[in-house]
Amino acid sequence: MTYQELLEKARTCIGPYCKACPVCDGVACRNQIPGPGSKGVGDTAIRNYAKWKTIRVNMDTINENKTPDTTLELFGKKFRYPIFAGPVGAVSLHYGDCLNDVDYNNILVKGCAEAGIAAFTGDGTNPAVMKAACEAIKNNNGAGIPTVKPWDADTLKEKFDLVRSSDSFAVAMDIDAAGLPFLQNLDPPAGSKTVEELSDIIKTAGKPFIVKGVMTVRGAVKAKSAGASAIVVSNHGGRVLDQCPSTAEVLPDIAEVLFGTGIKILVDGGIRSGVDIFKALALGADGVIIARPYVTAVYGGAEEGVKCITEKLGAELADTMKMCGVSSLHEISGENILRL
């Protein structure tokens, strides 16, 4: 299956909102929710995509001619590429009822594991979704990351029991889900947490804990003091707060403040090619999350589609590394890019 075939097939079944565009830049879906768009005026996903394009990569081919090593090690697991498929919840609402969350996660987790990477899975009001996602991760040797919403303490305890049964190598929380309508006004309340609350949650989870949805240096420092093992620099693709900066704009300062602390940094938002992945690593990320394009891949080609897009991204990354004269991910630095 080619990437073009995958897109064409996705267009036949991906519902009324997503157009499975040749490049997923946030324009066609803009502020369409339900659908994959952004909140409010809807320009945050567009800005996420556009800001990566203002960074250029520096070519240097006067080097030893060797195959670049694209592998990443995270929390004791080795991955073929520094790429993770992002968590996406309520897929039938946003992308049409050809798939539900359980089927979607089953395909995504398996496809990613077979491609040598790992998927984050989403969470929602239906408890069956997290249960099935954890089973899918277990069936794929723990190669997946359940992403738990910032629920109240009792609900979180139940979720973490499921997470433990999954043998996942890490767990995540999209702390920025505080901005999603379905999480607001719940009783007991869900959403924002203090550093103390987050610290207790991280201790209860008992696994490397990834805090997803950090957009400021202050937020990164708080996640660190709560005991996070990693953060995801993310604005949830513009879906939780109107008119955020792009993730490319805030990543360098966050990477600087966390430098040398051992905390891993992932980033998402509009990363659409291996060249973008290279830029993200040059700005200080250890790896990237890509969400919407993996939805297109699942709708357009199931596990095969997931493998197709992963191979495409991985090959682009390897090519960029070779052309910029770096042979491993650790060697990628600010010297390899030009920021306009």
Ligand SMILES: Cc1cc2nc3c(=O)[nH]c(=O)nc-3n(C[C@H](O)[C@H](O)[C@H](O)COP(=O)(O)O)c2cc1C
């Ligand atoms: C329809 C939709 C549903 C999402 N659901 C979740 C979710 O359940 N949990 C989560 O952490 N992020 C969720 N996200 C955010 C993505 O994981 C990701 O942070 C965001 O889309 C930015 O990455 P992208 O530009 O590659 O899509 C969702 C995004 C979309 C478009």
